[in-house]
Amino acid sequence: MSQSSDSTEIDTLTEKVAKNKLADLAKQLNDANIAYYVNSDPILSDAEFDQLKITNSAIESKFPHLMRADTPSNQIGATAASGFSKIKHSIRMLSLDNAFDKLDIQNFDISLRKYLGLSPEAELHYTAEPKIDGLSLSLRYENGKLTQAATRGDGQIGENVTANALNISDIPKVLDKSPEILEVRGEVYMTHSDFCLLNEHQIAVGGKIFANPRNAASGSLRQLDPNVTRSRPLHFFAYAWGEISEPLSLTQYDALKRLTSMGFKTNQLTEICRSIDDLLKKYNVLEAQRSQLDYDIDGVVYKVNDLSFQERLGARSTTPRWAISHKFPAESAWTKLEGIDIQVGRTGALSPVARLTPITVGGVVVSNATLHNEDYILGRDAKGQKIRDGKDIRIGDWVQIYRAGDVIPKVADVDLARRPKNSITFKFPTFCPICGSNAVREKNDAVRRCVGGLICSAQAVEKLKHFVSKSAFDIDGLGSKQIEMFYSDIDLPIKEPADIFTLRSRDNKNNNKLADREGWGEKSAKNLFAAIELRRRIPLNRLIFALGIRNVGEVVASDLARHFESWDQFIVAVDQLCIETATLLHESYRDKGEITGNPAWTEFTNIDGIGHTVTKALAVSFSEPSGRLSINKLISELSIENVIIAPQNDNQIMGQVIVFTGNLDKMTRAEAKARAEALGARVTSSVSSQTHLVVAGRSAGSKLKKAIELGVDTVDEDTWLKMINNS
Numbered sequence: 210m211s212q213s214s215d216s217t218e219i220d221t222l223t224e225k226v227a228k229n230k231l232a233d234l235a236k237q238l239n240d241a242n243i244a245y246y247v248n249s250d251p252i253l254s255d256a257e258f259d260q261l262k263i264t265n266s267a268i269e270s271k272f273p274h275l276m277r278a279d280t281p282s283n284q285i286g287a288t289a290a291s292g293f294s295k296i297k298h299s300i301r302m303l304s305l306d307n308a309f310d311k312l313d314i315q316n317f318d319i320s321l322r323k324y325l326g327l328s329p330e331a332e333l334h335y336t337a338e339p340k341i342d343g344l345s346l347s348l349r350y351e352n353g354k355l356t357q358a359a360t361r362g363d364g365q366i367g368e369n370v371t372a373n374a375l376n377i378s379d380i381p382k383v384l385d386k387s388p389e390i391l392e393v394r395g396e397v398y399m400t401h402s403d404f405c406l407l408n409e410h411q412i413a414v415g416g417k418i419f420a421n422p423r424n425a426a427s428g429s430l431r432q433l434d435p436n437v438t439r440s441r442p443l444h445f446f447a448y449a450w451g452e453i454s455e456p457l458s459l460t461q462y463d464a465l466k467r468l469t470s471m472g473f474k475t476n477q478l479t480e481i482c483r484s485i486d487d488l489l490k491k492y493n494v495l496e497a498q499r500s501q502l503d504y505d506i507d508g509v510v511y512k513v514n515d516l517s518f519q520e521r522l523g524a525r526s527t528t529p530r531w532a533i534s535h536k537f538p539a540e541s542a543w544t545k546l547e548g549i550d551i552q553v554g555r556t557g558a559l560s561p562v563a564r565l566t567p568i569t570v571g572g573v574v575v576s577n578a579t580l581h582n583e584d585y586i587l588g589r590d591a592k593g594q595k596i597r598d599g600k601d602i603r604i605g606d607w608v609q610i611y612r613a614g615d616v617i618p619k620v621a622d623v624d625l626a627r628r629p630k631n632s633i634t635f636k637f638p639t640f641c642p643i644c645g646s647n648a649v650r651e652k653n654d655a656v657r658r659c660v661g662g663l664i665c666s667a668q669a670v671e672k673l674k675h676f677v678s679k680s681a682f683d684i685d686g687l688g689s690k691q692i693e694m695f696y697s698d699i700d701l702p703i704k705e706p707a708d709i710f711t712l713r714s715r716d717n718k719n720n721n722k723l724a725d726r727e728g729w730g731e732k733s734a735k736n737l738f739a740a741i742e743l744r745r746r747i748p749l750n751r752l753i754f755a756l757g758i759r760n761v762g763e764v765v766a767s768d769l770a771r772h773f774e775s776w777d778q779f780i781v782a783v784d785q786l787c788i789e790t791a792t793l794l795h796e797s798y799r800d801k802g803e804i805t806g807n808p809a810w811t812e813f814t815n816i817d818g819i820g821h822t823v824t825k826a827l828a829v830s831f832s833e834p835s836g837r838l839s840i841n842k843l844i845s846e847l848s849i850e851n852v853i854i855a856p857q858n859d860n861q862i863m864g865q866v867i868v869f870t871g872n873l874d875k876m877t878r879a880e881a882k883a884r885a886e887a888l889g890a891r892v893t894s895s896v897s898s899q900t901h902l903v904v905a906g907r908s909a910g911s912k913l914k915k916a917i918e919l920g921v922d923t924v925d926e927d928t929w930l931k932m933i934n935n936s
């Protein structure tokens with residue numbers, strides 16, 4: 210695809226012709242967008258579309274004053290993002306765990322020492338550097354040449370923004386003395402001054418106004434047309450790396466110096482800290498400096514300086530153990546509480562939402578905030594203790610709104626001095642505002658719930674939205690918006706998950722065909738049916754998660770799937786659980802939530818990661834007749850993929866249940882456990898007939914004895930080390 214416009218032709222354009230051309234291009238590109246996104250029936254190839262956009266921006270750069278209010282250059286988001294090819298990161302792009310106070314930092318240091326087997330006095334140095342509020346980017350260099358730039362995406366797969374990265378002057382295109390393969394990771398950001406200039410320009414041309422520098426940086430980098438990126442000044446700080454053919458250095462600090470010498474910008478405020486006190490001092494210094502910096506920072510990142518320690522510490526699923534970000538306090542602002550709405554979630558929970566007079570908090574306009582639950586509104590916590598000195602929150606009050614990063618804003622405080630004289634205590638509804646069923650609050654539950662189940666349209670819709678969400682069935686073209694539409698559709702309703710899988714056959718028999726509806730066409734209807742067919746086959750863990758059972762998130766669903774391996778075995782056990790608990794699911798049991806001496810109950814609570822709360826939720830959910838019927842209907846439509854436990858000779862550790870006992874000399878317990886889990890094992894604390902292997906360190910006692918009695922394999926520490934090094 211040609212990335213250039215015919216510059217000679219543009220050079221000779223008169224103003225009048227340029228104006229007409231821009232109008233023509235805006236129309237062509239707009240029509241093409243509608244054809245592609247709305248009608249799902251493209252009228253231009255990607256290359257033709259790109260070429261038109263390039264020509265459009267070339268004319269705009271020559272005649273900036275002619276830029277139209279509806280310029281195609283300002284189309285950011287879905288249009289731009291979907292046009293990028295995808296890149297799989299060779300090493301996952303991680304994010305950071307957060308700490309908010311001194312205690313979190315002390316605990317971080319304690320846990321690292323424990324993991325590494327270091328005494329409290331032993332040397333453990335950190336680097337402290339500003340946490341830049343931009344978007345992360347991974348740059349791949351091969352033999353010193355920039356070959357690829359990718360956004361973080363979901364950490365595994367990002368967008369290919371190489372053409373745009375080439376337009377960022379802080380990013381070196383050729384490196385001096387670099388390893389053969391080097392992936393440099395860092396943050397793309399926009400300075401405050403450039404951000405103000407950009408928004409002034411956008412106002413002048415009637416273009417999109419960006420809420421904050423981070424959005425502006427993200428919108429500018431994720432542009433299909435690299436010329437737009439070039440016209441928006443972006444910067445880049447390098448702070449980490451991915452795949453690398455040889456180590457950069459022995460320490461984090463020296464690695465950053467090495468990156469600087471190769472031509473990268475690294476943050477000059479980075480320092481080595483030799484103690485927790487040093488870290489906290491640096492935090493205070495940076496917080497004080499924050500307002501004078503010309504770029505946004507939202508905290509300080511602490512990283513273990515010694516790279517061999519970093520390697521030993523490794524990573525959890527999405528965050529490294531060797532780093533943490535110490536966030537600055539959330540930003541806040543005062544505004545008026547106009548009203549309190551009650552939303553009903555998929556498990557029936559009634560959640561109060563504050564409707565506010567819109568206010569800017571930390572650069573973002575906020576008009577809704579969470580009020581958590583009825584106790585929170587009344588000024589007490591789950592244990593009945595006072596919060597906000599017991600001040601309740603009333604409609605008409607002046608309230609303080611807190612917003613920390615991307616977290617949902619919350620109402621933090623209330624100003625009694627400004628309370629209207631005639632205000633009244635908020636009365637939390639005891640009926641569901643959607644279906645009118647009772648909204649009851651069980652003992653020990655902070656939340657009031659609608660008992661309407663699937664007859665409550667709010668619950669049914671939210672359950673369906675959850676069912677099609679990314680980590681569940683993830684059906685292309687069937688998102689929240691479409692679920693709402695189908696839920697209330699007269700001819701082709703989707704009221705429960707099974708209806709999704711009968712949609713096509715029902716449509717066949719219908720007069721009012723989906724393809725003939727407004728917003729749909731032959732192609733988009735066909736695509737939707739195809740996407741649904743694709744998901745008829747579904748892995749067991751996704752299915753269990755998709756059912757939207759209370760307390761059963763992705764991790765619990767995977768734990769259950771791994772344990773039961775197939776739907777048939779799962780449902781037999783669940784049925785048994787329902788039979789056993791049928792007489793127990795009365796008030797007193799519900800309050801206590803624990804049963805002992807019951808075989809099915811015990812089987813569930815013995816599964817690693819499953820406790821009484823989840824077991825109770827499964828029992829309650831599967832014994833509800835209409836819900837159970839709906840699940841049965843769904844199952845008859847599906848083909849469920851069993852969980853395949855990897856054959857043991859692939860990796861000796863995968864799928865094994867391991868117990869560590871006695872003293873280990875070469876690594877700490879925490880490290881041994883993490884290594885085993887990283888290789889796919891489950892680590893438990895007691896030996897039983899389910900145990901596959903006992904690793905017995907020095908002075909192992911009763912657990913080793915029990916293992917021998919039960920005929921469970923046992924190994925010493927050195928054998929264990931050989932096993933993991935061979936895996």
Ligand code: IVH
Pocket residue numbers: 303304305338339340341342343344345396448449510529532534
């Ligand atoms: S290190 C393996 N250092 O913060 C470690 N991240 O909240 C990966 N960020 O995704 C990150 N400044 O986009 C690191 N000095 C810094 C950072 C930084 C900003 C971003 C980064 C990351 C996010 C996590």
